[in-house]
Amino acid sequence: MTQLSTHDSATKKLSAKVAVVTGASSGIGRESARQLADEGWTVYAVARRAERLEELAKETGVIPHSLDITDRDAVDDLAERVIEEQGTIDALLNISGAAIGVDPVADGDPADWESMFRLNVIGTLHVTQAFLPALRSNGHGTVMNLTSTAAEAGYEGGGGYNAAKFGERGMTQALRLEEAENNLRVIEICPGMVRTEEFSVKRLGGNQDAADSVYRGVDEPLTAEDVARVVTFSVTLPHHINLDQITMRPVAQASQFKVIRRS
Template identity: 45%
Template sequence: MTADASHAGPARTRTRPLAVVTGASSGIGAATVRRLAAEGYDVVAAARRRARLDELAAELESVRAVTLDVTDDASVAALAEDLTDVAVLVNNAGGAFGMDEVATSDVEDWRRMYDVNVLGSVRMVKALLPALQAGSGGHVVVTGSIAGHLAYEKGGGYVAAKHAESALAQTLRLELNGRPVRVSEIAPGMVRTDEFSLVRFDGDQAAADAVYAGVEAPLTAEDIADTIAYVVTRPPHVNIDLLVVKPLAQAAPHKVHRTS
């Protein structure tokens, strides 16, 4: 799949900083698009599901929809082609597939998770780094997970991918030291969105609902968008390396208080 910028409409003359958000068609990505638009950014909302992006663009004048598959080199290159000055890149595209023990897991699930979570971020950084270094500089935000810092049973593939994504952010920060590009990782715990667990359990709604059963107040997509907005709006000399955010009910991936 390649980027389809031709249906995004003409690029607007910008006086506002530009943010690019991947995985923008739902959940944390869509919430981040809305929040950054409210913070004064023009936003390129990028994802595979174009109809949802078009709804966002119709809702918010400062949003431009671009079809993007972060696992496709040509798609990423097409998105980056006309972007010359990017203030913020939010590498949010990702996902979890399966909840099997390592011994019984599907290697293809591991491959898919690594490609979208890790290599997708690598592709975006490589394509947009020149634009992020232009002007007054830019900011790379990686939407990671507490799974990138703590392991849990039956989550091996996702844990491995998110650990790699965290290592990517740390390495990038070292390599860009001295250049005007900040690098931050947001590591959420339990966030209830319409699709994350449903995708992980291959459409099994009952299994997806069980993840949040008895948890009075899991995080929302808007909570994570709020943390992303906080990080990118700090003064230019301030870099927040890592922000871990969990609901009060969650002490660790495997330790969650449930009322029933």
């Protein structure tokens, strides 16, 4: 096998597409970072849990960077690092997000609502603003925001998460209109029922039995790998193709309000 020279290796690195993926310590973010790395991209995997990122880096070769996306100074430092090391960014994947609780609006804790809004909306805003100058100057930049079918319709017990994801959707739609003149591609992916190791458990305060009941009897809920496949497809298409909004659900979830459960 012919080995690459140092010059060839450097050229290959510089020619690789560069992506920043938030929420990369678990679930959809982790799998998206993994799949993009498999496609040959240089991937900055971003999340709070440094140890999980280090594990992913050893497995895939991604570049780990630990931070809280609600910390604007830390986000600005990340953007400075990426541009200093790579010179550009081709795609920003805003995957960090969370739901807290299933209380009705009448009983919702304002602190939980504020936490969801800060992570899903303000955190996404911080990261997007930090990288917009580089994405514009790239000339073929992409922003992919992972929202949810919770951004499409309200549902009982989802008021706080609905409000956060509706907000993230509104920001995404405005960004697409505002940045089209800069040839910036803005994609929104809205997953429905996805069974990951943490999302429902965290939402339900660590109650594993309650989390398992969300998916009980449902044939093949989506997996993190399923959603990551669509994420990767959307950002690796030729740049002139913009998938404005993709809603994806398991077949058993016919709509937000109809889920087939078999005994």
